[in-house]
Amino acid sequence: MGQKGREIVESDIKEVLDDLNSAFADEWLSHYQYFLYAQVIKGIDADALKKELEKQSMDELGHAKILSDRIIQLGSTPTVNIMETSTCGFLPPPEDRTDIKSIIKLVLESERCAIEKYNKLAKKYHMKDLVTHEIFEDLLNDEVSDEQDWEDFLPV
Ligand SMILES: [Fe+2]
Ligand SMILES: [Fe+2]
Numbered sequence: 001m002g003q004k005g006r007e008i009v010e011s012d013i014k015e016v017l018d019d020l021n022s023a024f025a026d027e028w029l030s031h032y033q034y035f036l037y038a039q040v041i042k043g044i045d046a047d048a049l050k051k052e053l054e055k056q057s058m059d060e061l062g063h064a065k066i067l068s069d070r071i072i073q074l075g076s077t078p079t080v081n082i083m084e085t086s087t088c089g090f091l092p093p094p095e096d097r098t099d100i101k102s103i104i105k106l107v108l109e110s111e112r113c114a115i116e117k118y119n120k121l122a123k124k125y126h127m128k129d130l131v132t133h134e135i136f137e138d139l140l141n142d143e144v145s146d147e148q149d150w151e152d153f154l155p156v
Contacts, residue, residue, distance in 0.1 A: 005073070009129045013074060016132055019121055020071050021079040023139070025086035026117065027064035030110050031057050033090055043098035052153070056107070056146065063139055070135055088113035100155070107150050114143040
């Protein structure tokens with residue numbers, strides 16, 4: 001990263017990178033999780049949900065890309081230790097592949113973990129590292145809207 005770009009970060013760069021990598025790992029696992037759900041679900045309502053899961057999976061990959069860009073901009077390389085670095089983790093699909101309700105609940109669990117994390121991180125870097133702050137804020141915004149979308153899918 002450029003000299004001035006580094007100077008304006010009023011936080012320990014190592015700590016910023018750890019937080020960015022942790023979010024990066026979460027996004028990869030969400031990407032993989034939703035991709036996997038899309039592949040394995042079956043049953044009468046599976047088709048519409050499959051498309052949504054695939055779209056959601058690509059959105060999370062887009063988030064991983066945004067975080068990766070910032071990590072590289074700060075002069076580092078995104079982590080290769082995805083499982084160890086993630087705090088939201090990976091939720092395997094339910095054994096019953098037709099259990100649409102459980103799949104949606106698992107997606108919601110992941111989205112809510114992301115919301116909590118980005119809310120914390122956006123606050124943490126407010127007034128300290130505005131570029132990183134804005135990234136976490138934008139991602140928070142996306143995850144809040146994801147949660148709403150998936151809540152709307154829940155069968156009543
Ligand atoms: Fe995400
Ligand atoms: Fe999301």
